[in-house]
């Protein structure tokens with residue numbers, strides 16, 4: 001298993017372009033199954049999870065013409081449904097979270113689907129109830145096999161209906177939406193997730209001939225159609241990468257320019273980094289983070305200690321809380337980090353504490369970070385990456401720390417960050433893949 005060897009404490013400089021959005025790509029790639037016509041997709045991130053999903057599509061029978069590492073044309077005109085019941089499909093799709101979204105389009109077009117126990121980050125319980133209950137409301141029967149966590153879904157006809165989701169699940173909304181686009185009649189999904197990933201999916205589906213209203217809100221109305229055709233789609237810049245690079249610049253006291261950051265789609269993300277005291281200049285669609293010796297965490301208006309917590313979109317995405325936490329360790333001031341959605345995403349703070357950070361893990365969901373404005377520098381250590389975002393947070397910590405760090409289990413980072421070592425080296429980082 002590869003590791004990163006990082007010698008920290010170096011200032012970085014230059015510009016960096018965010019990859020296409022990972023979580024959008026996982027939805028968009030599943031949507032190619034909705035039509036027998038060609039779908040051309042651009043700005044595909046060249047990362048483990050996305051490449052695995054493309055491989056799965058190929059295994060199911062989708063014809064794939066990979067024009068380059070970031071562009072491909074897909075044609076799902078001859079699908080092998082039986083493959084979905086194979087051990088190979090179970091094993092492969094169990095290696096990523098996004099594969100769960102193959103079910104919605106397969107139900108829409110072929111009225112049957114299989115969902116093996118999905119993979120993805122081990123960051124707490126990640127149930128599929130919202131997906132399955134949504135499918136059930138559309139007229140799907142399901143069988144659950146508890147011994148291997150396998151769902152078999154079957155429907156003779158999907159029928160539109162009203163549903164109020166238990167929670168605005170991101171992949172759940174995408175899955176139900178893709179099942180509903182070809183259901184008979186009208187479907188209303190209330191308490192829908194509305195991240196830019198979903199807005200992009202809705203727009204793509206409408207270009208294919210779907211009739212979706214309410215895009216960008218938590219109330220989606222879908223008028224079912226009989227057929228969807230081909231289209232072209234390009235992924236937005238990955239907002240989680242943009243946030244990670246803002247944090248990287250601040251932690252390493254570097255001036256970095258993020259080119260083509262997709263600022264209008266970042267929602268509240270820049271504001272949260274501003275609350276940590278990080279300066280940013282928006283120049284067209286680029287973000288310049290100037291070199292800053294010290295950044296100071298703001299307090300609330302009444303002077304009380306700032307809390308940064310996750311919330312469904314347009315609130316702050318949970319995928320950036322680990323980055324915010326690590327960046328706070330070198331700030332001046334204190335902040336409470338409250339991870340509301342996932343119960344195992346904060347355990348990586350042990351490693352930051354070993355590096356010298358002042359953090360109190362109050363409980364699995366809350367950590368108080370006391371920043372001393374770089375008076376206590378972090379020290380390089382050997383650590384292992386528990387999940388994708390914690391992995392990048394530890395990498396950023398290592399780049400700002402004194403001395404050498406080894407980061408193990410970097411497959412976690414490669415799941416979601418494209419050529420990260422090469423791109424960081426181009427900014428002047430001392431990082432080796434060993």
Ligand SMILES: CC(=O)N[C@H]1[C@@H](OP(=O)(O)OP(=O)(O)OC[C@H]2O[C@@H](n3ccc(=O)[nH]c3=O)[C@H](O)[C@@H]2O)O[C@H](CO)[C@@H](O)[C@@H]1O
Pocket residue numbers: 023026097098125126127167168169170171172312317318319340341342
């Ligand atoms: C492939 C993909 O797109 N993965 C993203 C997707 O995962 P995913 O779609 O799996 O996550 P969900 O939106 O379903 O929710 C994640 C977890 O948060 C809980 N929950 C959810 C909504 C809510 O209002 N309250 C709440 O507590 C759920 O019970 C679940 O345990 O969305 C997550 C939440 O933004 C992100 O971290 C993941 O990166």
Ligand SMILES: C=C(OP(=O)(O)O)C(=O)O
Pocket residue numbers: 022023049096097098119120121319388389416
């Ligand atoms: C949790 C994440 O990914 P996944 O849902 O694919 O595990 C993430 O992207 O931060």
